[in-house]
Amino acid sequence: MANGEQSWFSDGEDLLRGVRDTASHWADLPEISGYAELVELERGGQGVVYQARQCSTNQLVAIKVLRSGASATDEDRFRFCREIELVAALDHSSIVRVHDSGITPQGQPFYVMELVDGLPVDEACEQAGMDLAGRLALFAAICDAVGHAHWHGIIHRDLKPRNILVDGDGHPHILDFGLAKLTSDRTGAGAAALDSVTRSGQFLGSLAWASPEQVERTPEQVGLGTDVYSLGAILYQLLTGQLPHGVTTNLVEAVRGITVAPPVPPRSIRPQIPTDVETIVLRCLAKEPGRRYPSVGELQRDVRRYLAGEPIGAKRDHTGYLLRRAIVRHKIVAGLAALLLLSGVVFLVAITAQYRRVVDAERSASHSLEVATIEAERAEVVRRFLTRMLSAVNPSRAGRDVRVVELLEQAAIDIDVGFDDKPIVEAALRHCIGQAYRSLGLLKQASQHLERGLSLSVEHRGVEHREAIQASMELAILRAMQGRLPEAESLFEGAQQVVERCVDETDELFAATLLGVAGLRNMQGRLIESEQLLRRGLALAAEHRGETHPDTIRATHNLAAVLNRMQRRDESEVFLRRALAQHTEVHGPEHLHTVRARGNLGVLLMESGRLDEAEPLVVATLAAVRKILGEDHAETINFLHNVAVLREYRGEHDRALTLARQALQAAEKVMTSGHLKIARYRSHVGACLERLGRYQQAEQELLAADRDLRTQLGDGHPYAQKSATELARLYESWGKPELSSRWRELAPGASGR
């Protein structure tokens, strides 16, 4: 071989033969229609980047062709396209735009983005000889872009200087947003981050900026905090010229450095770095995601505060502390009987809104005398009704314990006697009262009013009138809450058909309908449909109603719930935290909506195995919901169940069983027999018994629950599969392997717990 070695590349013809055989990428450019003049720019673990000319615009663009290619499945490609669609929706001057995407004829996914001429941020700072303030301002601009993407539910996951180019004007451009995921967890949800990143060699190149949760193979913890960590590592590097943990030669040591060892304080490398700035960096680099800045926005604000000479927030209380304090305050407030009144206020707000709508209508409808007359009459009736009701809340007469229920009962009586000749007004009021009963969990009473309201609306307004559509949606939601899914489905579908035919996309009703149907699909376990509906509903609501509109917040919240059920916890967390922030902003920290969002965040964290973070949230939520809604409300029972599950995860099986039994008993008391929830709670009681080795009792409960779940939901539903998994587990522990494997077969997709 030694001789051949000397000659093959020094002889032109031999070399040329080699070049041809190599089928090098110089000649082997992918064919991407609509783009010409491809020139390779860079070849990396994820794939190859080309410069190309976009034929339609004659602009130079960059095309990234991903490596996966031949081994990618259809599902991979579907996922790729969906992710790209999300990323392409990002619109921020510092996020490199994705213009186009697709699959090459060779089967390789690609995406097209703007071509940036710039240097990696660390080199750019060095080359420009930037001072501290300059570097921090640039960093804040980077945070702004990352925060924007987070707001849209997209986490970068691979932030590092190479992915942040700074152009000649000093403007940063972040590449590959959300795309690390495409090449990293190809095998789907279960793939450990480390495996996946090493696969493409990315890990080795990104190790210095990777967060503890990424290197510790806990991908379920990868979330917003992951990007905060990487940003911290980048800032560390920009300030000190070094990496927070010098990457050692030994992989094990390197991982230990990131997961255990505290970073060398920046000021010990460069004493001239201000203490505040060091505080900011170190807070980003906290090992536990929960101890970092809760959002990139917070981080950015601190950097800007520092630049403006204001005190930074990082030294102040952490969110966890603030939250605990809020809960303590909440307890004091909750101690007053005021909470029942609080729900009363909700009800009154609903009525008042109705009243205001009528008054508005009165004004705007002046073009039609007839309409005006009807509406004015309505307004007057509603006003009288309100006055009478409000006078009933007179504490001197009824004492401070005027209960909303009594108020509603009074209203119901009034309505039964007084509205014979005004069916339209009666329908509107029944609608309100029904909703109020529903939100109090008094479903039977709610049903009466909503049914009556719907039939009045249909009779006197026609099925296509928006009040009729609203009424049928409200009833559909109620039916879903009652567990009567087929009825809910037919009501929703009816409403949806009318809406699609008669209502404009920009109309509030349109988005509301999408969200309603999405909720139903979620309950039916049709999660992909639910996600699609929610994303569309969210986009419409946010665009036409604004970020703080109830529909926008509800959509955000529900999307988080659906993503969570799909095990896409990191995306879910993004939306959930956003919903929580929105609820807090709009309603304050003690409102039911806020409490509920906080509780759901607790559940999410719990399911991600972050039990320490979850516990205070879940426990406090149960207490809060109990006080707001009372012991017998379905939501209270649900949170009781959640605390039971938490105890189980903690291995406190006795406590778990007690709580699970409480939840089951409460559910049996207030829900109609055969309700889905009862079966779910029963199943959990069975699971707790199994953990305690009480196999016979466990079997009884689990089989009973399984029967109900299967009858109502069918074998394919995740709940039914989960139930089968529990039974398989029971028989395994019990030493009955044949039975265990029979049940195991019924739960093909389900895993462990």
Added chain:
Amino acid sequence: MGTRVMSHETHASLLGRVAEGIDPAAWTEFHNRYAELIRGFARRQGQTAADCDDIVQEVLLALLKVMPGFRYDPTKGKFRSYLKTVTVRVILQRRRQKGRSSVIGDAESPLPVADDVVDDRWEDEWRSHHIRHAMERIQPEFSLENRRAFSLYAMQGLSVERVADEVGISVNQVYKAKSRILRRLGEVIATQVAEEG
């Protein structure tokens, strides 16, 4: 990405940086440089595309374990023989594991090949590897026109007139592009091979 091109450094200093373990970028560079070689060889050894990814990973992880403290010593043999040994071993291990885990499907797995065939395949892959890297390395030195001319004329074998027409340069420039690029490739490969030892 951008218009910036990957930095190219000499192999000896790259090995040095990897061995010192200070710089993560060194590993990325190392990976980028050798992944294709390992993948291509594994492919020729009859591995599936998906298995090739895993093999690349395993080989690099195996190197990661030994590289710290690795001191290049020409008397102890060539880096490329070492890399070949590791890669062949990983592929064999994998084949054995597969043989254990699956009862059916063995009929499709390729028969063991004689050592000299393995050597030839490795040499072919290794040449391709150097050509690829040399081409990457010299890319910034030549204009797009020159590269396209080379690609169409020298690699794809189109007639010189057609290439001149398509690229929009003179026939003479096409010839010149070919000879200049080829000469430069030869020089760069000579350096790479010398550095690699």
